[in-house]
Amino acid sequence: KQEVTQIPAALSVPEGENLVLNCSFTDSAIYNLQWFRQDPGKGLTSLLLIQSSQREQTSGRLNASLDKSSGRSTLYIAASQPGDSATYLCAVKKGTGNQFYFGTGTSLTVIP
C-alpha cells in the first residue's frame, strides 16, 4: 500500500520568507502527484498537479517538484503572505482511475 508522509506537521514562518514543504511516498509507481491547500472548514483547493513524466510545475509564487526515484516532492512557496496560512496536503495517484493516497498535511502559519 502506498504510504504518503508530510513533514513537518506544522510550520510557522514570518511574512516574506521563502519556504519548502515536503512530501514523501513509498511506491514510486505513481501516475501523478497533486498539491492542495485546505482552509479551516473548507474542502481542498487544487494548487498544482505534476504528472509522473514531469519534474516540476509552477503557478505564480508556487513551484512543485517531483523526484519519483527517491519518492519525494517539494512545494516551494516564495515570498510567503499571511493569506498562505492553511494546511497543505499532497496526494499521489496510483493507476488509472484508482484512488489518490493523501498525506496528513502540513499546517502553515505565516505571521504578519
Add this chain to the structure above:
Amino acid sequence: GAGVSQSPSNKVTEKGKDVELRCDPISGHTALYWYRQSLGQGLEFLIYFQGNSAPDKSGLPSDRFSAERTGGSVSTLTIQRTQQEDSAVYLCASSLLGDSRSPLHFGNGTRLTVT
C-alpha cells in the same frame, strides 16, 4: 462555472438513523470520488465512480455504507444505522477524465455528527 457542490453542509443525526449525503460534481466530469476526513487524520478513500459504475469501492468501511451515481452526474452516499464512529467530514471530488492529467476538484464537504 460552478464547482463541486455538496449538501447538506452539516448534518446532525442520532445513532441508528440513516443519512444521505449528496454530491453534484462539476458538469462534464466523468470521475467522482468520495473521501472521509476524521479529526486529526488524513483523507480516507471510500469509493470511486467512472460514469455510473463504481470500479473501486474498496474503501467503504462496512456494508452500512453504500453509494450510487445516476446520469453520470449526481452521487449519493448513504450510511445506514449510523454509529458515533461515522462522525467525520465527508468530501466529494470530481475530475474530468480520471486520468493522470486531470486534477481533483473538491467540494466543501458534509460535516456529519452522530450523537
